[in-house]
Amino acid sequence: MVSAPTPEPDRESGRPPPGAARTAYRRAWWSLAFFPVSFALAFAVGEGLLALLGDPDDPPVWTVLIAGGAGMLVFALPGVAAAFEGRRAMRLGEPRGIRPALIGAALAVGFVALNLASWLFGIVASHLAAWLVQ
Numbered sequence: 812m813v814s815a816p817t818p819e820p821d822r823e824s825g826r827p828p829p830g831a832a833r834t835a836y837r838r839a840w841w842s843l844a845f846f847p848v849s850f851a852l853a854f855a856v857g858e859g860l861l862a863l864l865g866d867p868d869d870p871p872v873w874t875v876l877i878a879g880g881a882g883m884l885v886f887a888l889p890g891v892a893a894a895f896e897g898r899r900a901m902r903l904g905e906p907r908g909i910r911p912a913l914i915g916a917a918l919a920v921g922f923v924a925l926n927l928a929s930w931l932f933g934i935v936a937s938h939l940a941a942w943l944v945q
Contacts, residue, residue, distance in 0.1 A: 831903050832900050832903035832904045832905035832908075833900075833905060835896045835897075835899040835900035835903055835905065835908065836896075836897070836900040836905045836907060836908050836911075838892075838896040839892075839893045839894075839895075839896035839897040839899075839900055839908055839911035839912060839915070840893075840911045842889050842892035842893040842896060842911070842915065843889060843890075843893050843911055843914060843915055843918075844889075845888075845889040845892075846886075846889050846890075846918060849885055849886045849887075849888055849889050850886060852885050852886075853882040853883065853885040853886035854882065856878075856881050856882050856885050857878045857879055857881060857882025857883075857885075858878070858882075859878075860874075860877060860878035860881055860882075861874060861875070861878040864877065864878060875930065879926060879930065882926075883922065883923045883926060886919065886922050886923075887919035887922070887923065889915060889918075889919075890915035890916055890917075890918050890919030890920075891915070891919065892915070893911045893912055893914065893915025893916070894912045894915050894916045896908070896911070896912075897909060897910070897911045897912025897913075897915070898912055
């Protein structure tokens with residue numbers, strides 16, 4: 812997601828133009844609205860790559876890392892945009908920019924952590940089940 816550039820600061824005073832902080836603040840909130848789209852795209856990218864790279868029922872580790880990494884990256888893009896624009900709003904004088912920045916970062920990090928934990932618990936469970944069957 813590419814955002815429009817922030818207007819240049821006033822050459823004489825060095826201050827940002829009026830409304831630049833508010834614009835960045837609104838962009839930060841609007842970027843959060845793209846999470847449902849990125850969620851669907853992340854699954855499409857991840858599952859599509861998994862199917863293209865090998866057997867989706869029993870994939871090797873390298874295919875899981877590539878497909879999962881690409882899917883998580885797609886999902887995290889709105890969070891990165893929200894964090895970027897929220898921090899820009901704070902830098903330009905809008906302290907409320909921290910809210911969308913933290914929400915976006917928390918959603919992105921939480922999704923990545925949940926997916927990694929699920930994958931790791933699945934590996935542990937399969938090894939434990941194989942050990943118990945012996």
